[in-house]
Each structure stands twice: as structure tokens, then as C-alpha cells.
Amino acid sequence: MVSSEAISSTFSPAAWGIFDVPRKIAIIRLRWPVVIVCSYLLLYSRGGWFDPIMIHGFLLLYLLSNAALYLVDEKLFAFSYFYTPLVIFDTLFLTVSLAVSGQTSADFYIACFLTIALSCICHDFRGLMVVTALAPLLYGYSLFQTTEVYDPSIYLRLPFLFVSSLFYGYFAQLERVKKTLRKQAEQVVQNMAMIHKAKSEFLSVMSHELRTPLNVVMGYAELIQDKLLGEINQEQEEALGMVLKQSKDLSSMINSIMDATRIEAGAVKVRSQVVSLGDFLDELRSLYSLPLDKELTLIWDYPADLPVIKTDSEKLKHILQNLINNGIKYTDKGHVTISARHFPETATVEFKVADTGMGIPEGALPLIFEMFRQLDSSDTRSYGGVGIGLYIVKKFTELLGGKIEVESEVGKGSIFTLILPY
Secondary structure, three states, X not given: OOOHHHHHHHOOHHHOOOOOOOHHHHHHHHHHHHHHHHHHHHHOOOOOOOOHHHHHHHHHHHHHHHHHHHHOOHHHXXXXXXXXXXXXXXXXXXXXXXXXXXXXXXXXXXXXXXXXHHHHHOOOHHHHHHHHHHHHHHHHHHHOOOHHHHOHHHHHHHHHXXXXXXHHHHHXXXXXXXXXXXXXXXXXXHHHHHHHHHHHHHHHHHHXXXXXXXXXXXXXXXXXXXXXXOOOOHHHHHHHHHHHHHHHHHHHXXXXXXXXXXXXXXXXXXXXXXXXXXXXXHHHHHOOOOOOOOEEEXXXXXXXXXXXXXXXXXXXXXXXXXXXXXXXXXXXXXXXXXXXXEEOOOOEEEEEEEEOOOOXXXXXXXXXXXXXXXXXXXXXXXXXXXXXXXXXXXXXXXXXXXXXXXXEEOOOEEEEEXXXXX
8 A cells, every 4th residue: 555654754845955954944044144135235225214223123123033933843944834924024025125225226126036037947956056156246247347336335236146046046946846746756656556556456366366266176175075076095085184274275365365455445345233242252152163283272251241232243253263363373382362341431342362372573563464464474484374364354443443452472472452332
């Protein structure tokens, strides 16, 4: 299945490092030159629009606005809804500073417009740096060809072009990277969905194609074992018994694969019905009445007053059978205890399957409910299976509105707890 966590971590906005520094630091550093340029423009303004006290007040607030950003949570800087108002505010402050300063002319406004436009359309960081460096140099060269070169105030215009180019170019690159990463993320999701679909279709087709000849093999083996095709000796009967056992195990694996593909395709539906838990467990217990071929005891522990609930009995049966079979499979000697309790105060029923088997390493506990996950995936593993059973258990439990928990200690056994509402 597509992992949203993996994708979100790969394409996290906080990870975009255009300046190879955290987003918060980059934005604050870029704003400081803007603050400084605006301060000079206002402090040395000629317009006389505001008295010095008002100008100093505005500048103090502007300085504090950038200093306050150091206290803001860094996560907010990853979102455009936070930094876009900052860009708009700085643009307004820059515009007012230029207008109030009285030190600009029409050619300077044209130079600013062209510089900002070029900075925003640059498609890579190197292009932005070229524009940032050339803009003040070219404008300065043009100024030195005029008589304005003798006016000291014009030197404020050169850093203004540099700062505005870097400032707006950075945010343009930021949005461009954001758009690119969004497209890449969408493409990854599409590719993974296609791979997932192809895998599910392959498993479904292969399971169907394997099950048909397997049923034929099992059918003929049963006919021979029942001596309907002639007499057989004891050795042949034992061999046929082994063939049938392995065939049934393989059939169970194939059915599990088909169940898993149906779950992933969303084709599994819950068919709730009234279920008497006492009768349900009695019937389940009867399926394990035959003696086991190992030093193992099944202990059934449930009261007679279990409630009648509404649930999908087939899925509940599948869940418990899988847990019981796993307990038997991974316990060479000892016991497997199947217990049930109901809690009227929370309207829940709790099933436990506890064994005294090999146990599960602590590091593997979060992984055991994943598809095709096995504790021992080596070629020499002692236990069969393809690692689908517990995946189906978890998915069926979720469909029934319950939850599954596991406790385990290596060498001491495992306890699986199924909690269902009723």
C-alpha cells in the first residue's frame, strides 16, 4: 500500500533548503537587509511627509517585527499562508519608503520592476544570483554616465536593487520548488498506485490459477486415500496423508493471498448478524477437538454468560482461528489459552490468545501486522507461511470496529488481545 508517511517525509516543506539553511533562518536573514534599506530611505527622506518621531516609531516597529520572528515556531515557516503576508507587508513598506524618501526617479522604478520580474522568472538558483549581482552593477554603471553621480543619496538605490532581487527571487524560487515537489509527490503516488494495482492483480490471477490445479490434486489424492481407485498399502497411505496436509496448507496460503488482495481492493464487506458468543466459542472449540501431534495443551476459558452481540461471525472466526493456529504453530510444548470476557460498562468483549511459545522480539512487534512480514525470513526458517495471516487479522479487526494488541517476550510466549465493541 502507498505509505503517506513516507511521502510526506520525503516532500516535507520544511526540508526545502534553497540556501541550505532552515527556512526560518533564511527568511529572517533576507528580511534584515530589507529592514535596513527601508530604514535608510526613511531616515534620509526628503519628502517631509512624516516628522522624525513618527519615522523612528515606524522603524522601531519594523525592526521588532523581524526580531519577533525568532520566537515563532519554525513549523509555521513551511506554509505559504504564513510567509505570504510577510512578503505583502514588506512590499508595502518598501513602496512607502521609496515614495516618502523622495530620492527616486522614474528610471529607478523601471529598474526595480525589471529586476524583480527577472528574479521571479529565473528557474534556478544560479540565475537568481546572476540577476542579483548584475542589477545593481548595471544600474550603477548607468548612473555614473549621468550628473546624478555627484548626489550621495543615489548610493542607497544600489543596495535596494540587490536586496529586492534577492528577497523576491527567494520567495519565487520557494513557490517554484513547492510546485515541483508537489508534482513529484503526485507522480510518486500515481506510480506506487499503479505498482500496487499490478501487484494485486498478479496475486489474484496467480492465486486463482494455482488453486484450480491444486483442487484437482487434492481431489485425486483423497480418492486414492479412500481406496476408491484401488487398494493401497500403509506406506502409500501415509505418503498420501502428507500430500493432503501440505496441499491443504498451500490452499490456505492461497486463500489468504486472495483475501489480502480483496482487502486492498476494498472488496471485503462486513455482514453483521446476531451472534451468541457462548455458542460461537463452543463451535470454535469443537474444531480443535482432535489431539495435537506435539506436547501442547489447548485451554479454553470463557464464562457461560457471554452476551449476544451483533457482528460478522465469519470474520471473527477467521481472526480467532488465525491467532490460535499461530499459537499452536509457534509453541512446541506448553499450552495455548483461549479466553473471553465481556465488560458491560464499556460495552466491549475481549478475547485473548496466549501461548508459551518462542515469543516475538520487541523490535519486531510494530511490524508483525504488515503484509508479507515474517519474524524469520531466511531460507532456513523452521516455520512456513507467507506472512499474511496477521495482516488479515488486523484488517478484519478494523472492519469490525475493534482493535488488536500484542504483548510478547522472547522465550516466554505471546498474548494477543482482541477487543470488540457490541
